[in-house]
Amino acid sequence: DIQMTQSPSSLSASVGDRVTITCRASQGINNYLAWYQQKPGKVPKVLIYAASTLQSGVPSRFSGNKSGTDFTLTISSLQPEDVATYYCQKYNSAPFTFGPGTTVDIK
Amino acid sequence: EVQLVESGGGLVQPGGSLRLSCAASGFTFSTYSMNWVRQAPGKGLEWVSYIDRGSSAIYYADSVKGRFTISRDNAKNSLYLQMNSLRAEDTAVYYCASGIPAAPRVSDYWGQGTLVTVSS
Numbered sequence: 001d002i003q004m005t006q007s008p009s010s011l012s013a014s015v016g017d018r019v020t021i022t023c024r025a026s027q028g029i030n031n032y033l034a035w036y037q038q039k040p041g042k043v044p045k046v047l048i049y050a051a052s053t054l055q056s057g058v059p060s061r062f063s064g065n066k067s068g069t070d071f072t073l074t075i076s077s078l079q080p081e082d083v084a085t086y087y088c089q090k091y092n093s094a095p096f097t098f099g100p101g102t103t104v105d106i107k
Numbered sequence: 108e109v110q111l112v113e114s115g116g117g118l119v120q121p122g123g124s125l126r127l128s129c130a131a132s133g134f135t136f137s138t139y140s141m142n143w144v145r146q147a148p149g150k151g152l153e154w155v156s157y158i159d160r161g162s163s164a165i166y167y168a169d170s171v172k173g174r175f176t177i178s179r180d181n182a183k184n185s186l187y188l189q190m191n192s193l194r195a196e197d198t199a200v201y202y203c204a205s206g207i208p209a210a211p212r213v214s215d216y217w218g219q220g221t222l223v224t225v226s227s
Contacts, residue, residue, distance in 0.1 A: 001169070034213045036152070043202060043217040044144075044152060049210040087152050091212035094166035096142075096154040 002027045004090055006099040012107045019075040021102045023088030031066055032092035035073045038101075039084045047086075048073065080106055109133040109216045111203050116221030123193050123225070129186040129203030129218060137181035140164075140206035142214050143188050145199035145223075155201070156188065157212060171197075193225045 003026040013019050023033065031051035038044040046055050048064040051071055061076040075082055083106055088099040115127040129141070143155040156177040157166045165177055176189040186203050200222050204214030 032212075034210070036214075038152070043219060044214070045217075046207070046213055046215055049207060049213045053209075055207070055215070085151075089152075089154065089213070091210070094157065095168045096157065096166070096212055098144075098152040098154060101151045 001095060002029060002090060002092075002097065004088060004097050004099040006086075006088060006102050008102060009100065010103040010105075012105050013078050014107045015078055015080060017078045019078050019082075019104060021073045021086055021104075023071040023073070023099050025069040025071070025090055028069055029090045029092040032090055033064075033066065033071045034089045034091060035062075035064055035071075036087045036089065036098075037082075037084045038087065044087065075104075078104070078106070109205070111205065111216055111218035113201060113203055113218045113221035116201065116223045118224045118226065119193055120227050121194060121225055124189070124191045125193065125223060127188040127190065127201055127203075127221060127223070129188075131184045131186065131205070134205070134216075136179075136184040136205075139208070140211035141177075141179060141186045142204045142206065142212070143177060143186075144202045144204055144214060144217075145197075146202070146220075147196075147199040150199075153199070158186070159211065190223070193223075195225050197223060198225050199223060 035048040036044040051066040052064040174192045200220040204217045207215045
């Protein structure tokens with residue numbers, strides 16, 4: 001099975017900072033990659049699918065990119081409400097594995 | 108308003124069975140694929156199972172294959188997860204989630220989850 005890794009596992013940044021999270025697939029998955037945000041005590045919310053398509057209603061400061069088997073989620077200007085754990089998920093073929101998550105908080 | 112409400116969780120002994128249900132409302136359930144995703148206490152998300160709108164494509168995580176069965180009843184707007192031979196490592200909050208029309212395998216709307224605890 002294809003393994004999904006994320007880096008870093010956690011990060012702390014200041015409000016207004018540009019934040020980038022990387023997700024790496026052990027094999028090619030084309031662009032079948034989604035990003036989710038889970039705030040503390042809340043259910044997950046999809047931010048991006050197809051590697052770079054912003055889900056309806058998601059702020060434009062979130063963006064996704066793909067380079068080979070590396071995928072990035074970028075928050076262009078970190079806001080206090082972005083404190084959360086972020087997960088990537090591959091869905092090209094089963095199993096639709098999630099990455100281990102990246103926790104983002106405010107410095 | 109889209110609503111997904113899970114039920115059927117609880118405390119069960121190792122080796123036991125449970126059937127989870129997910130009642131859907133506020134959208135045309137029969138036209139959406141569905142997922143079950145679980146989250147062990149303090150841990151990350153784990154995809155469990157997927158079923159397409161017509162029940163013709165069904166997939167499972169290796170960790171539950173052969174023990175769990177996903178199904179749906181479009182006439183009742185309901186999704187199910189039959190869980191047999193439960194193990195301690197199946198302890199988690201189980202979420203049902205509907206797919207995005209443009210990416211049916213991606214989970215869009217999520218329920219609030221139901222807790223399954225496997226313990227003697």
